Amino acid sequence: MGSNSSKSVPCQAQVQVQRKCETCKTDKEINYKCDQCQVYTCKSCSIIHQHASPSHKIREIGSIQPKLVQQTTESVNQAQFSAKRKCGLCLTSVMTRYICSECETFMCIHCYLIHIQIIHCFNKRNSVSLDQQCACHKKKSVITFCYSCLMEPVCSECILDHINHLLLKPESQHLIVEGRLSKDLEFTNIVIAEIFIQNFENDLIFKYILKEVEQRENSKKTNTANYTKLRGSIEAEQIELKTNLNEIESSIYNFKQILKVMQSRLQTANTGDNTLEVLLKSLNKLPQFYFGKLLQQIENLAPKNTMETARSFGIQVEGRKKPLNMEIDLMMSYETNFTSIETIITLNHKHALIIDIPSISLGELHIIENKITSNDLSLKVLDMSVTPSKEILLNSITDDAIQLINEEGTKAFLSIRPHPEFILSVHMTKNNEIILGVKEKSTFNSLSEDGNERKTKLMIFGTDKKHKQSLEYDMYGQRLFTSPHKITSNVNNEILVIDRVSGFNGRVISLNREGQVRWINQGHPEVNSDYKLFDPTDIVTTKLGQIIVTDRSNHALHVLCEEGDLITCKSVKEQGILCPLSLDIDTSGHLWIGCENDRVTQKAKLHIMNLSFWVWRWD
Secondary structure, eight states, X not given: OHHHHHHHHHHHOEEEEEOOOTTTOOOOOEEEEETTTTEEEOHHHHHHHHHHOTTSOEEEEEEEOOOEEEEEHXXXXXXXXXXXXXXXXXXXXXXXXXXXXXXXXXXXXXXXXXXXXXXXXXXXXXXXXXXXXXXSSTTSBOOEEETTTTSEEXXXXXXXXXXXXXXXXXXXXXXXXXXXXXHHHHHHHHHHHHHHHHHHHHHHHXXXXXXXXXXXXXXXXXXXXXXHHHHHHHHHHHHHHHHHHHXXXXXXXXXXXXXXXXXXXXXXXXXXXXXXXXXXXXXXXXXXXXXXXXXXXXXXXXXXXXXXXXXXXXXXXXXXXXXXXXXXXXXXXXXOSSSOEEEEEEEETTEEEEEETTTTEEEXXXXXXXXXXXXXXXXXXXXXXXXXXXXXXXXXXXXXXXEEEETTEEEEEEEOTTXXXXXXXXXXXXXXXXXXXXXXGGGTTOTTSOGGGOOXXXXXXXXXXXXXXXXXXXXXXXXXXXXXXXXXXXXXXXXXXXXXXXXXXXXXEEEOXXXXXXXXEOOOTTXXXXXXOOOOOOEEEOTTSOEEEEEGGGTEEXXXXXXXXXXXXXXXXXXXXXXXXEEEEOTTSOEEEEEEEOTTTOOEEEEEEEXXXXXXXXX
């Protein structure tokens, strides 16, 4: 008994140690405490802790200077044991306070942050070789890429500089590169088309002025010597502009061919090879084509000197008329009790229905005396559309059917059974046709699979609710859609679809009533440069025919004409509008914008904008 008692004494003996930050174990000022973990930390570790455990509440408690506390030798030995254990990933002898329950691996804080963001599930087909070295830390290998920093390589040391950024899983890196190649190829087509238009308009202007000069020379009432000089300057500028446009066209054609080769290599990549790494390096070495500036440069290659000189001779020449432009001004902003406003339908200028994400529930908003109230209607809904009679069609998540909600309540409206599809989106046209975006149930969550494996289509139902048409393939036998996220129709009753290509990017597809593609829009160079992919989430059309599309990741709105060309692109970030998700135009002509949640308050904001239009042209 005595010996046992004496052996237990050292375990209960007390020693003097200093209180330190309980995460990094340094003698920093301890200003923060986690209520759930009851852990005191320094500022740096509080940021890491909040990122690792978003649901935890971290409070600033004021400075607590390091002080002496009582601690048993038993707990001291445990701390020493933890300090000596090597990290199972980087194999360094730093403090290992984390363990993955699936991998059963102890990790240091650096490796833990990497682990929770890339979720230790590497897709070998798309993985990046770990032999690539970090540019900042030469001895460290690149383990992922930061999408928020335009695909900047990230190693285990860089990770702390990207705590609140989006770090990509290897399979996501493949999608991002694929999206950029597709986007840049589309932009080369835009530039080539703009060169053709500019050449054509320049030729028309030169021909018109030369015809006027010739008529005046033949009239014998004017000084032909002056017109001879004018003719010479016209021909000189004509040659100069044609040469400059041809040089741009040649360089953009070469760039397009390089992109096509890269796209082909990415699509035919074999399992386990390093194609993605090679393409990323190649993309960084390509000539820098700033498509937005290039389009402006092409637009400036107009015969301005010739037009100005011709006007001095009394020859009136009009420049190119610009399409209708639009200005968007913020009127009011509201903070709601919802998490993210995925869809919004305005019933009038003070009342709207919304779909809240991630709960996928139907909610209601009322604006009374510049204050907003909201309530949950307890219905699980993926999408909704308003009918010409102002009733609401709901795409219920619980069955393969569309429900109708009006003053009398909610009732069944349309079922697609026995078709084996899942309804993603719904729209009713002004002619009372119902258009459904559907996807085969087995591939509902397969956005990252190869496009040919996806079975998606539009199903069109007549006013009698009978299925009359499906739009699934284009004229070349290729699938039209990856995931038809939103559907609407324009003033000409043509179909507009937001097609989500991946979780990072999408496109707008315009179809005529026969299902033929009129145009496809993948963003615009003014906003979607480099890896800033077009991220459309909702679409609405105005009474004048303009098409407004959200660009969530880039905090922007794209305004298109009926032919799919960009009228203007408005960055709304400066107006405090972040991550716009949903759009609708109310009975007063005001644009409502629903957004993702604020990271601080975890509440979504609603913004109401005033729209104004005008036409302008060159002088």
